[in-house]
Amino acid sequence: MDFSKLQELAQKERERQEQYKHRIFCCTSTACLSAGAGATHSMLEQSVAACECHEHEVEVVATGCMGLCSRGPLVRVETKDEPDVVYQRVSPEVALKIVAEHLPIPPDDKDDTADEEGDILPHDFPHFRASLRKAQEQKGLEQYVLSLDHPFFTKQVKVVLSEIGHVDPQSLEDYLAHGGYQALAHVLANMTPEDVCQTILKSGLRGRGGAGFPTGMKWNFGRLAVGDTKYMIVNGDEGDPGAYMDRTVMEDDPHRVLEGMIIAAYAIGASYGYLYVRGEYPIAIQRLQRAIRLARRRGILGSSVLGTNFSFDADVRIGAGAFVCGEETALINSVEGKRGMPRMRPPYPTTSGLWNAPTVINNVETVASVPPIINHGPEWYAAIGTEKSKGTKVFALAGQLRNTGLIEVPMGITLREIVYDIGEGVSEGHTFKAAQTGGPSGGCISADYLDTPVDYENLKKLGSIMGSGGLVIIDDTTSMPEFARFFMDFCVDESCGKCVPCRVGTVQIRALLDKLIAGQGELDDLDKLEKLCKFVSAASLCGLGQSAPNPVLSTLTYFRHEYEALIQNKTNQEAAAD
Amino acid sequence: MSDRSSGNAESDKRYQLIDRSMKRFDYQKDALLEVLNTTQEAFGYLSEELLGYVSDQLNVPLSQVYGVATFYHMFTFDPLGDHNCIICTGTACHVKGSNLIVNALSEAFNIDEGQTTPDGVFSLKTARCLGSCGLAPVVVIDGDVTGKQTPETTLQRVREIIALSAETTQAEHTRSEVEA
Ligand SMILES: Cc1cc2nc3c(=O)[nH]c(=O)nc-3n(C[C@H](O)[C@H](O)[C@H](O)COP(=O)(O)O)c2cc1C
Ligand code: FES
Secondary structure, eight states, rough: OOOOHHHHHHHHHHHHHHHHHHHEEOOOSHHHTTHHHHHHHHHHHHHHHHHTOOOSEEEEEEOOOSSGGGOSSSSSEETTSOOOOESOOOOOHHHHHHHHHHOOOOOHHHHHHSSSOSSSSGGGHHHHHHHHHHHHHOOOOOOGEEEETHHHHHOOOSSSSTTTTSSOTOOHHHHTTTTHHHOOOOHHHOOOOOHHHHHHHHHBBBBBTOOBBBHHHHHHHHHHHHHHSSSSEEEEEEOOTTTHHHHHHHHHHHHHHHHHHHHHHHHHOOSSEEEEOOOOOOHHHHHHHHHHHHHHTTSSSSSSSSGGGOOOOOEEEEEEEEEEEEEHHHHHHTTTOOOOHHHHHHHOOSSSSSSGGEEEEEHHHHHHHHHHHHHOOOHHHHHHHHSSBBBEEEEEEESSSOOEEEEETTOOOHIIIIIIIOOSOOOOOOEEEEEESSSSGGEEGGGGTTTTTTTHHHHHHHHHHSSSSEEEEEEEEOHHHHHHHHHHHHHHHHHHSSSSSHHHHHHHHHHHHHHHHHHOOOHHHHHHHHHHHHHHHHHHHSSHHTTTTHHHHHHHHHHHHHHHHHHHHHHHHHHOOO | OOHHHHHHHHHHHHHHHHHHHHHHTTTTHHHHHHHHHHOOOOSSSSSHHHHHHHHHTTTTTTHHHHHHHSTTOOOOOOOOOOOEEEESSHHHHHTTTHHHHHHHHHHHOOOOOTOOOTTSEEEEEESSSSSEEEEOEEEEEEHHHHHHHHHHHHHHHHHHHHHHHHHHHHHHHHHHHHHO
16 A cells, blocks of 8 residues: 555544544553553543543543653543643542543433443443532542643653654554654655665664664664575563563554664665564563554555565564573574574674574664654754764653653753652652662662763763663662672573673672672672672673673772671671670 | 373363464474463463473474573463462562562462462462563562552452452352252
């Protein structure tokens, strides 16, 4: 199907949406669901049905993450010609208040046996209407209104997450109505693969999977690689425990991921692709599979993409829970159905990857950044961010903070702005201790460096990494050696066992940490620890082992006194015993 | 495999799911991971028989099937208890004290993480990040995800669920006795 047909669909969907006076968006993404959004959503639907509104008065939409997960479930009401209102902590009771606030409640003498279909039976209507009236009398809805002027919202710049929370992730039409697949159509009609690579290179986009490799450059390697068949893989393994950016993008805007992936495939000349998704993310898997099905039906995937002679198809591959499988060569082994152990590099996947064919692997957020870059131009994107790190970064902000959730900020924002403006600081009576970025491969940054602009280079200089976007804030209740041990435990478990420095080294580091934490440490143990860490970093085969010591090294740098105190305690106790 | 021919109808249906998954991938060897995923979904765990079945059907050596299955954390080789509680021990949940929840449950039921009570009633498991970090600490009890938990709230909920199903079983038992 060519794009003009899809544009007709988009236009039809836009017209349909514009007819509604109210559109009520309920977040049904994972975090809000675990705060009870399921009950909220069904209460919204049932009580709206009970209002028996005119056609086009109101529509309830299940949508994706609105960001402020700690205040969930979140609900947004869009009313024609009025500003949007966002409500927080929407329990079913609050949902009733919202409906009562925005919709007229009909009197009960109305004929209830009217031709109404759906889950709720018309004879339930009086019951819901009674509840709505009661809710209306109780008032008190104001306390649930979230101010959109709050820095949590105003400090963010949404490029990757722009449609999330607005678009219905299950609907291709809605994605099209939001301008979806326009970038792909433009690329196929007006750009050569080389143009696409140049554009991405010019935008300054760097890989969001952690290492920050320039995406345009990687695509160029892929494009120039020789091979009859080439593959495009999207890495949705998201192994960092404490992060859920990629999950949210895959679940709440799956077509965006697909669109970016198809553009990448066109740029490198790939004919087939895989989306490798963690098995722990069943909803992401379902939604991507659905998006693929719908895209195939409309000719967005298949032998003639959007009616051109470019052919590309894709499938989902499910990971089964191994951190190392996020590493690109291990991921390739896993897609081939093998144990997910890393391979030696070089050769790099762009030369010899999946089934030894040239393969480009990109992170979910990387490919999701591509359509807006095409739509708005590389200059627009490059204007956001710092000199070497362009654009925005999505972070999963978690830990001991008042506001936690999913945020997208321009590169170059300071940690202080993230922690104190967006996050509103740590909870009452506690003090900020450290920001942990990059998960088990990253490090802890202390309060002294809160004013550092966040970008790839700066975080690296501080002994941490950008990582995929986990950002865990800890306060004075967490002991740093214990925190370092937590990550080392993780790496011991996740080391695939292929190379000795990582397999044995991580266990030895953990043993030393255990000894220190148990109060058995000697003075020279800290030196030993440091040496061991540096050795494991230098000698390991893949990124897992090379970066596993980071949490220990960075805490040794910034919080050495906590380690020393552990030893001091022991010395004191011994002195007391003498 | 023998299990198949002697299997009851229920088990047969689940084997069909595995077969369908293999067919979808044209019995290609590289579909091993997908097939194991389907198998675990259908049966809840991977028994020796099931591993053997997959090995036969895909024509992959049993040692390789076993090697792949044991490499990935998601595969389990023992059946789960009637009820289960999965506690997130990802970073965000860890700093919010998820280990205290693990300890409380482990003590209350006298089992370690990853184990099932000897009567098969309750399994205690941990997971790495359930993707609701904003609501840490997060637990899943019999498939229901809830955030902002404490050792007390989780323990209470688990006890309630177990008591409730024990009551139902008891009631059914009494009824069938009365009927008899
Ligand atoms: C141990 C380890 C784990 C990784 N986990 C992930 C992951 O979960 N998601 C991801 O996109 N990249 C991960 N990576 C990085 C990938 O190897 C690869 O660099 C990335 O997917 C490339 O995409 P990008 O250029 O778009 O960032 C990991 C790397 C290592 C060494
Ligand atoms: S760390 Fe527990 S849900 Fe992410």
